[in-house]
Each structure stands twice: as structure tokens, then as C-alpha cells.
Amino acid sequence: MRLSRKFWTILLPLAVSACATWSTTTVKPAKAAELAQEAPAAAAQAAPDPATVPPPAPTAEPAPAAAAPAATATPAEPTIVDGVLVSENDVTDKPYKVLGDIKVTVRKTTIFNADPTRAQVDEKLRKQAKKMGADAVLLVRYGTVGIGLTSWGVLDGQGRAVKFE
Amino acid sequence: MRSSLNRSLLVPALAIATALTGCARQAPSLPAVGGGLALTTTPQADRPARCAALRSRVVTLRGEMKVIEDVIAGRRTSDQVGGYMASVLFPPLALVMLADPSAARKRELDLRQGQVDEALAEQKSLACASV
Numbered sequence: 001m002r003l004s005r006k007f008w009t010i011l012l013p014l015a016v017s018a019c020a021t022w023s024t025t026t027v028k029p030a031k032a033a034e035l036a037q038e039a040p041a042a043a044a045q046a047a048p049d050p051a052t053v054p055p056p057a058p059t060a061e062p063a064p065a066a067a068a069p070a071a072t073a074t075p076a077e078p079t080i081v082d083g084v085l086v087s088e089n090d091v092t093d094k095p096y097k098v099l100g101d102i103k104v105t106v107r108k109t110t111i112f113n114a115d116p117t118r119a120q121v122d123e124k125l126r127k128q129a130k131k132m133g134a135d136a137v138l139l140v141r142y143g144t145v146g147i148g149l150t151s152w153g154v155l156d157g158q159g160r161a162v163k164f165e
Numbered sequence: 166m167r168s169s170l171n172r173s174l175l176v177p178a179l180a181i182a183t184a185l186t187g188c189a190r191q192a193p194s195l196p197a198v199g200g201g202l203a204l205t206t207t208p209q210a211d212r213p214a215r216c217a218a219l220r221s222r223v224v225t226l227r228g229e230m231k232v233i234e235d236v237i238a239g240r241r242t243s244d245q246v247g248g249y250m251a252s253v254l255f256p257p258l259a260l261v262m263l264a265d266p267s268a269a270r271k272r273e274l275d276l277r278q279g280q281v282d283e284a285l286a287e288q289k290s291l292a293c294a295s296v
Contacts, residue, residue, distance in 0.1 A: 030198065089223075090285045092293050098198050111249060115241065139195055139285070141278055144237050144271060146189030147248050154189040160198075 020113045021106050021120060025128050027161075029100040084126045085136035086159065096162040102128045102137065103158045107151035114153075115145045121157035134161035190237075190271040193278040196286060207291060216293035219284045226277045226284070233274055237267045 078087030104124040106116035125137045137159035148154030207215050244267075 088227075090289055092285075092289045092291075101195050103192070111245060139282070141192045141195070143192040144190035144234065144267075144274065145241060147244065148189045152245055152248070156189070156192050158192045158195055160195055 021108050021116050023104060023106040023116075023120075023124050025105075025124055026103045027100050027128060027132070028103070030098045079122065081126060082130060084129050084134065085138075086122045086126055086129075086140055087136065087138055088140045090138050091136070091162075091164075095165040096135070097165065099129075099132050099134050099161040099163055101158060101160055102132075103156065104128070105154060105156040107148060107155075108153035109151075111152040116153055116155040118142050118155070118157070121155060125157060125159045129159075129161045132161050133163065135164045136162050138162055190274065193275050193282075196282045212291050212293070216288060216291055219288050219291075219293065223281055223284045223288075226281050230274055230277050230281075233270050233277075237270055240267060 078085055078089065080086075102125055104121050106120045106124060108114065108116055121142060122140070125140065129137045140157060140159035143154075143156045145153055145155045
């Protein structure tokens with residue numbers, strides 16, 4: 001009984017404070033065919049209406065990391081930390097190479113820990129992207145926190161690791 | 166007798182509770198690579214307006230998703246308590262928790278994510294100027 005009380009006295013604070021979450025990451029590398037450059041489509045459009053003269057597109061080309069916040073299509077709060085942009089949007093006017101799809105799952109350790117957050121998923125995506133040499137993780141989407149097979153709180157997220165040309 | 170009954174029910178109840186009660190929703194799959202490179206028939210002159218409409222649509226869809234997510238998050242505590250009670254304290258409770266009340270909302274989230282992906286793909290095909 002005394003041992004049991006000691007056990008819980010040590011385990012509970014540890015569980016609640018030290019290892020609040022644990023995570024797994026999987027990467028699906030892009031196939032060779034998919035590594036082809038994702039160019040802005042307008043440049044490759046087949047014969048647009050000849051009656052309309054396309055205006056010259058603005059071609060600001062700053063460094064990828066610096067340009068990234070401006071390069072997202074909608075204001076969904078993209079973040080650049082550690083040189084890697086994480087955004088729920090796509091970059092629509094700047095060519096990039098797809099390096100692979102990253103899937104991250106963050107789980108809380110015990111039922112007493114706080115639920116995993118999107119920021120934690122972003123952080124894991126960013127870490128993995130940096131390992132892959134990516135400039136950004138685009139099209140990020142999240143699951144919904146809920147009970148999983150191995151945890152009382154699971155949140156997963158996916159994103160596409162890309163490198164700007 | 167009662168103890169062994171409880172024990173025999175524990176594992177299936179845990180599985181059921183885990184699978185059906187407030188279970189986590191997986192992140193929707195990523196769209197195919199290169200999906201945004203399809204040719205567009207939108208005349209050049211109409212593209213700015215179309216791009217603005219698409220941007221607005223994405224913002225609207227994300228707003229709707231946020232509302233649904235907030236509703237699901239509001240049920241989170243009761244889901245956990247229910248799951249815990251069912252799996253650890255009183256396994257038969259799992260039987261009354263068979264239906265995930267958030268299932269329809271989760272399907273709506275997936276549906277809207279698909280619509281967002283379509284809008285983003287069209288933005289890419291139009292090479293919409295970034296904001």
C-alpha cells in the first residue's frame with residue numbers, strides 16, 4: 001500500500017508535467033514524377049483568349065523564407081519559425097518542388113494532461129520539414145482532438161513539404 | 166462471477182468506447198500533387214475577379230470550419246468523462262455511447278476541407294496573385 005502511494009506520488013506529477021505529450025511522424029516522400037516543379041499555372045496556360053492582352057505579372061522574387069508570408073493565398077495566419085513557413089494555404093505564384101507529405105500525430109500522455117494543440121502539430125511538422133531541407137510546409141490541415149487507441153487526446157496534422165525554386 | 170463479467174466486458178467496452186465515443190478525427194488527406202496545374206478556361210481579364218471570389222470563399226469556408234470545430238471542442242470534456250466511465254468504471258455504459266454525436270459535424274469538416282482544397286487548386290491554376 002505504501003509502495004503504491006509512493007508510486008503514484010512520483011508518477012502523477014511526472015505524467016502531468018514532464019512528458020505531457022508524445023508524438024509520431026511519418027513522411028511519404030514524393031515520387032519522382034511528383035518532384036517536377038510546381039510552376040505557377042498562368043505561365044503555362046494554353047493559348048489564353050487572344051483578344052485580351054495579359055498584363056505583365058508582378059514578379060517579385062525575394063528569398064523564399066522572407067517572401068513566404070506574402071506568398072500565401074489567404075490570410076490564415078501562416079508562421080515562419082526557424083526559416084520554415086507553415087501555412088494552411090498553398091503558394092500560388094511561386095514555383096516550388098514537392099519533397100514529400102508529412103503526417104504528424106501528437107498524443108497526450110495521460111488523461112490529466114492538456115490536449116495537444118495545433119501549435120504542437122505545427123512544431124513537429126516544421127522540425128520534420130527542416131530535416132528534409134524544406135522551405136515550407138503548405139496545405140496544412142488538422143484533425144480534431146479526440147480519444148485515440150493509445151491516448152485520451154490525439155491530434156494529427158498533415159502538410160506538404162516544399163522547397164522553393 | 167460479477168467480477169469476471171466486468172473483466173470480460175472491459176476489453177470490448179474499451180475498444181467500443183475508444184472507437185466510437187468522441188474519437189479523434191483524422192486530418193483529411195492532402196490533395197494530389199500537381200492538382201492545381203490543370204488548364205483553366207477563365208479569360209485573363211476575368212481572373213482578378215475570380216481570384217478575389219476564391220479567396221473570399223476560402224475565408225468563408227474556414228470560418229464555417231472554425232464554428233464546427235468549436236462545437237466539437239465544447240463536447241470534449243464530456244466525451245472524455247464518458248469514455249473513461251465506460252472503459253474503466255462501468256463497461257456497459259459503452260453500449261449507450263455507441264453513436265458519436267459529433268460524427269455528422271466531422272463529416273461536414275471533411276467536406277469543407279475538400280471545398281477549400283478545390284478553391285486553392287483553382288487559385289493555383291489561375292496563378293492568382295498572392296496577398
